[in-house]
Amino acid sequence: MNARRWMRLRGLLRKESLQILRDPSSIAIAFVMPVVLLLLIGYGLSLDAKNVPLALVIENPNAESASFAAGFFQSPYFIPVRFGAVQDAEAAMRAREVDGIIWLRSNFTRQMLGAGAAPIGVIVNGVDANNARIVEGYLQQVWAGWLASYAAAHGIAFAEPLNVEFRVWFNPAVESADFLAPGLIALIMTLTGALLTAMVVAREWERGTMEALLVTPAAISEIIVSKLLPYFGLGMGGMALSVAVTTGLFHVPLRGSIWLLMAASAVFMLSALGMGLVISTFSKNQFAAGQIAITVAYMPAFMLSGFVFDIASMPAPIRVITYVVGARYFVAILQSLFLAGNVWPVVLPNMAALALMAAIFIAVARRLARKSLE
Amino acid sequence: MSKSFARAGRIVAALDRVSFIARRALVTGLIGSDGSGKTTVMRLAAGLYLPNAGRIEVLGIDAAADPQRVQSIIGYMPQRFGLYEDLSVQENLDLHADLHGVAHPDRPGRYADLMHMTGLAPFTRRLAGKLSGGMKQKLGLACALIAAPPFLLLDEPTVGVDPVSRRELWVIVHRLVEERGATVLLSTSYLDEAERCDEVVLMQGGGVLGQDRPQAYTRRLEGRSFRVSASGISKRALQERIGRAPGVLDATIQGSHVRIVTERAAPPSPAQVAGGEFPLEIAPVAPRFEDSFISLLKEQGKSASAGGDRAIPLARADGADGDVIVVRNLSRRFGDFQAVSDISFTVRRGEIFGLLGANGAGKSTTFRMLCGLLPASGGSLSLAGLDLRVAPARARGRIGYMAQKFSLYGDLSARENLRFFSAAYGLAGARRQDRIAWALDEFALRPFADAPSRDLPLGFKQRLALAAALMHEPEILFLDEPTSGVDPLGRRDFWRRINALAEGGITVMVTTHFMDEAEYCDRLAIMSRGRILAESGSEEMRARFRSAALPNPTMEDAFVALIAAAEAPSAGAA
Amino acid sequence: MLRRIAALIVKELLAVLKDGKSRFVLIAPPLIQLIVFGYAATFDLNHVPFAAYNEDPSAASRELVARFAGSPAFTEVASIHSDGEIAPLIDRRKVLMVLHIDRRFTRDLMRGSPGRVQFILDGRNSNTALIAMGYANAILNTYGDWWSARRGLKPARAVLDIRARFNENLDSQWFIVPGIVALLAEIVTLLMTALSVAREREAGTFDQLLVTPMRPVEILIGKSAPGLLVGVIEATAIVVAGVVWFHVPMRGGLFALYAGLLLFVLSVIGAGLMISSLAATQQQALLGAFMFIAPSTILSGFATPIANMPRLIQYVTYLNPLRYILIVARGVFLEGATAGSLIPQYWPMALIGIVTLAVAGAMFRRRLY
Structure with a gap:
């Protein structure tokens, strides 16, 4: 059987x-x-934002703004494009040519290290909410990195309230x-x-x-x-x-x-x-x-x-x-x-x-x- | 061995208190039309269904209580042969040998025996899917026989198979019974096969009409069958008139005669039939099994497609008797396979022309070319004077087509189907309304006009399909195996309509596997291997094969002899 | 000719609506997809479990932990007290993140030097980790401002004033739901057209249709129209559900949306008819449709941006009609895009539609026999 x-x-x-x-x-x-x-x-x-097209509007070009812009040109995350006026940049965003706008107002240098009003306006295209959040994070990183190197070069000490460190286990490169x-x-x-x-x-x-x-x-x-x-x-x-x-x-x-x-x-x-x-x-x-x-x-x-x-x-x-x-x-x-x-x-x-x-x-x-x- | 069971209730009672006994070492045939419950009986006997009531015993085992034991001793061949088409012949056999526990040492002998019996020996390496219908059927049988079962269940083993293969299958079945003492229960809707069974169980509408030896059924009709011939009236008109005469149960066309079955053992009086209009010659003939089935059905009034008793006016249309279908040197090849080679024939207006042939003989290819469903590789064909290649849409407007299986939209109601096809043929407005109303009345479809056509009884489906093909009053009607599966009364009703159409001047082209239907044709062409072997009227066809051994050959005899003669030399070479 | 086509369209619609199986295909998957995509397909974080490892029990540090615990994005599920407890929690996926506040946090803050905070994240789901980092940064920034203000200090430096356009609250649903409009229009239309001929071939009715005087082009039009109709109707149902149920704003004009939908559905019908002309059975047609839908969804920007893909694959996406309609749908819903501004999206769809329909027509004619 x-x-x-x-x-x-x-x-x-x-x-x-x-x-x-x-x-x-x-x-x-x-x-x-x-x-x-x-x-x-x-x-x-792929969820890793790369090569995000970014509009740079610099109202008053000078050494500081140029070095700040250079920070974006060096970043692997962004492809910056210069625009003369913020209106043009907004039009480009509507045409989906750029995903974000960095607007350095004329008082950028004066206010950069000062307090109070924000000298830098950032607009991101929020349609893809997740991507927008990731782009925001990258922007913050570039900004903080540039500020730190600028401060070090000019011997200025920041009263940075927090010193934050992120450690991603298992997948450090995310x-x-x-x-x-x-x-x-x-x-x-x-x-x-x-x-x-x-x-x-x-x-x-x-x-x-x-x-x-x-x-x-x-x-x-x-x-x-x-x-x-x-x-x-x-x-x-x-x-x-x-x-x-x-x-x-x-x-x-x-x-x-x-x-x-x-x-x-x-x-x-x-x-x-x-x-x-x-x-x-x-x-x-x-x-x-x-x-x-x-x-x-x-x-x-x-x-x-x-x-x-x-x-x-x-x-x-x-x-x-x-x-x-x-x-x-x-x-x-x-x-x-x-x-x-x-x-x-x-x-x-x-x-x-x-x-x-x-x-x-x-x-x-x-x-x-x-x-x-x- | 005894079995009896009932299976009442459920929403649709497939079988209602059915009882019968299939005796050991005999072939018992379950005879009935589609939907009569044959397959249900088969599946009950195989333990695939459980009866709602009653019991069924197979070789002394209760099939409902212990299906596994039944299944390990019987051989079963389901309707579509149950073969794995992507396995080769040998692999299918191996699988069934494994499943039935055939010991390895026994296998070579068993295989050789079966392959010899079925003639499949040269094809053991071929995939089952690549076999012809007849060969698949024989392979299915070989698989069912692998364990030499004492009891064999064959569910419609001959459906859709040509007469030659059907005959070969019967030879095998009879050998099994004689040499091995096997018991066979077989179902079929071909009435002529009943005469090959030892005993038949007649089924209709889920019940048993009777069980007896086929000869006994035939004997009851002794003296009630006659052959009627007349001059001065067409055979179709004659059939129509005789069929309506009192005391006549059944009238069918056979060659140039009409064959009738009467209620009592006395011929109808010529006066009643002809009324003195034309001379009538009535001669008694031997009864057939089909006669008794028809008379049983008519007496019981249990036809699945009743309501066909209305008179159908036979109007002889005027008009030239020209050639309506002209086929010259028509060929079709698929790759390097010549499906149809160089055939020619013509069909005249108002003629019924039959195309017969074995499976794979090329008749459906020819048929599809004629309907414009397949382009020809060579040759020419014209329909009603139009060349299909030059004016395809106009030519298609002149033809009606009824496919082999029901091929209207099952989800749509009869009325919606008719609406669609009338519009597809360009009918509009009042004419369209008129034709729809005509179809519903003429084919008695009104009671079912708004039900999904899928749920119609088979006979009504077939009528609806015919109605749809006739919406635009075509000149030519193509019928591809129009009556397969329909019960004998339904078939008779159908052919009365076709006759009426032909009398009205419509040219009809038909393919069929039913040899008795070939008798309705004015002319026949028999095809084999892509060629036309013979083309003549059915009477002449039969006359060609009259011999001392066969003084009165049937259409099937003629067909089988013709195919055998044509294929013998080349088969020997292969 | 028009009457014949109209009759065929009516028949197709009746056949689909009366057949339970087809009805199921038209109703169940869209419904399930709307619910599942609408609710499950989100990159917004909610209730992400984290553990606080606070080595500096002071008001300032507790305020920081409270800010995390109070955020809808995070849920505090454990509080730990030693380095050794971190690894087990993360390894076992009990928490996605550990917030570690240094022993000298308050002391440093009071001294005016930065207080040290460390985050340990589980990178096995790197996307969630990445997003969690963004959320954490936002909370830290407001905490920093709060601390400075409380201490009467000026903010240490200029801050980035980031604003999102079009989807001001960065709500994933606003991104996904307009995408579903396009995706479902694709699935429904493709299935309907791809299966319609195969269904007739299987039922044997196709021959019956071919022997009528209908021309191939008439049959083609008759087979396309129901797909168009049902595709647009289902898309409309999702548009309504998106606005009424999911509260996605509709800022642009319906004309701009429907012009895009129409072109899109036509291009999908072309693809569906191509599958149809090749498939002998419904089974093959289904497989063919799946083979089309899977890549076209992934390579469309439906879930992740096309810009993130390798250059070569980005070129491939230009062939994908879904790519364009997604921009149209999101543009109209969120950006208030006008038909004029969407012309760069319209013409490629029109082109794809013309090509696929022409190819399908040619294949259809050849396979008619």
Whole structure:
């Protein structure tokens, strides 16, 4: 009996593997899509403001204003453009030629070291609020840097009230690729696990092959295992490829253990596969399965996992929803493993949550899938 | 072995208190039209459905209580063969051998046996998706047979398959029963196949009409079938008149005669039919299984598409009897595959022209070229005097087209479909309103005018499709396997309308797998491998194959012989 | 001809509206996206957890901690008392930031030398860290001014008087919601046009359509119009939701917005019809649409500025119609842009539209058989 079970399982697994090898779209989703997405997001989704076009309006050019302007010309963040009048600069901002205006009024030098009124007006384009805030920060830095060097050169001591030091751990250069690329791996594995699996099972229903499969001695658990294993392999392959691209091409450090990364990925993959199986039991045509998988698996993995957007900052009802998004836990693990190392207190609880989700999904899939067409 | 179950209730009762027994080592046929519950029975027997009430036993095992045990001893072939199209023939076999636990040492012998039986041996490395319909069907059967099951369930194994392949399948099935003592339960909507079963279960509307040996059914009609011929009246007009005569249950065209079935074992009086207008010749003929099915249906009044008993006026249109479809040296190649090579034929006004052929013979390619759905690689064709290449839109305005499967917009109601197609054909204003009203009345669609057309009964879908194709009063009507899946009464109703149209001067071009429908055609062309093998009337076609062994060949005999003769030499070479 | 096209448009709309699956595609994803994007896609910080490590228990330092704790951006979740406690809190992601106030903070301040404050941030989410730094700086600046004023000191130096234009409070929703107008118009229009032909091919109705006297160009127009209609209607619904529900200002004219939307939707229809002419099944059409939507969203400036991308990729974005409509939508909503000032955005969309529609027409004609 056991030998027969093994024979059936091996037959199903071989069939599934052959189908994967012959279907260009599974290969595309598992291996091409990760690379394309990594490249797109790695290069396309950058939050680090660079080369911000800036209008410089200097009403009364002199040595001080020239040296201040030089500070912007040297900064990697800005591309300053000179304008004669503030009206022209505002017109340029309306035409989206510049993202900010620095306006040095005629009394710049006199007031620079004095007190009271602000001699420098700064206007930033606030449409992209996040970018505007980042630009503001850079502006403050340039200003403070120039002031300090000016004061040092002229032997003036500032009564600076605070001496502030920022230290960013794990990612001192604050590179966005370093935190986006690990998160992306969760997104890619969601695609393979949930979307591909849901569509592949739906395809069997659509083509009538599931009906033929059901009327064989194969047990339902064998059919489920035969769906899980090959796509598990495919997903882990895609994951390995993504890790290679992340560390090789984007030079993101992998500070934690690769084995721990594999283990966490395996648990997440199981939860994604389980989700795909559950989706496929609800919808037996590929179109609907694809739609549902994108809506309930892919979109949340993108938006609600902390991959790009900070979960703590979301409104409470949405924050509650994130707890049922498996990618949330995986992203936390990934970001720690890549940038911080084996932080067990982060890895263990999140992995436990993932394992629980995987167990629930697979159990639900097992319960819902009966050897029946009803 | 016994089975009996009922499955009442639910929102739609698929089966209502159905009971029957399929006996060991016999072929039991489930005969019925689409929606009669055949597939439900099959799936119940395979343990894929659970009955709401009643029980079903397969080889002494309760299929509802222990489906797994049933599934490990039976062979099952679902409607679409259940093959993995991206696996090769061999890989499909391997999978099923693994699933059924066939021991490795036994496999080479088993495979060789099955491949020999099905003739698939040369194709073991080919992907299942690249096989022809008939070969897929045989591979599906081979997969179901891999564990030499004592009980075999075949769900419509012959649907959409040409007569040659159907015949080959039956040979295999009979061999299984004779050599291995297998029990076979098979469903089909082809009535002529019933005569090949040992026992038949007639199903209609989720119930069983009866179970008996097919000969028993036929015997009941002894003395009630006649062949009527007359001169001085067209065969279609004759059929229409006889069909309405009292005491006549059924009238079909066969060659130049009309074949009738009467209520009692007495021929109708010529006076009643002809009223002395023309001489009538009535001769008794042997009953067929189809006759008994029709008479059972008519007696029970259980037709799924009732309401076709209205008289259809046969108006003989005036007008020149010119050639309406002219095809000269038409060819079509796909890459290096010559799908249609160099065919020529003409169809005259008011003629019904049938295009027959095995799967892959090129008839649908020809058909699509004629409708302007596919450009020709060579040759010329003109429709109603218009060249499709020069004036495609105008030529398309002259034709009506009814596709193989229902291809109107399922979400739209009958009325909305008619509105759309009338506008698509450029009808407007009062004329458009008139034609829509005509279609709804003529095809008795009013009661369903505002329901989504997807939910219509099959017979009404087919009527709606025909109505849509006729909105603009086309000169030529193209029908691509128009009646597949429709019950026999629905088919008769359909052909009465087609006859009326042809009498009215509309030229009809049709493809079909039903050989009895070929009899309605004035002329037939039989295609194989992209060429026309023969072109003549059905009577002549049959006459060509009359022999001592087959004194009275059927259309199917003629078809099979013709294809076999054409393909034998090249098959031997390959 | 017009009557035939009108009949086809009516039929297309009926088919979409009567089919549950299509209705779902038109209604559910937009709704979910509006809610998720509108609320979750924000770079504004709220309730960022931080720990105070105050080694100088004095009124001045407590005032600083209180200013952080009182800010909506930060929430104080722990108070620590030794260097050793920092690492566990950050490592375990209990806090994103530790505010460390030096032992001599008050003494230094009283002496007139700068009081030392150190921030330790978790860089695993570097974007949040970056933004948190900005927020922290703002709080520190007001604290510095407050201290100087209290001590009767003049502000030490000239300060930058930074004002934001168009989105004065730097509210992310104001940035995202106009973007959703464009994004949803793209998704809905693309799905409708990409799937419409594939659906007919699968149902077999396409042949039935082709045997009518309709010309390819008529079928093309008939297939485009419903996408245009539904795309613009859904965009309108989001515009209304943005103004009424999310309170995003509408400072420009509707004409400028709709002129852009129309051109944009046309260019998307061209892309959708191209996918449609290639896809034999709805499945392939769906995959094709996904392959178009994913890059076009990322390379559009929807979430992050195009200026941040590598030069080469910036050139690629010029081919993306979404790039232009995003500028139009945000320009009209927030900047009060006029149609005249948006002409540099209109013409590239018109050009893309003409090219994609022409190519789709050619592909369609070739694949008609």
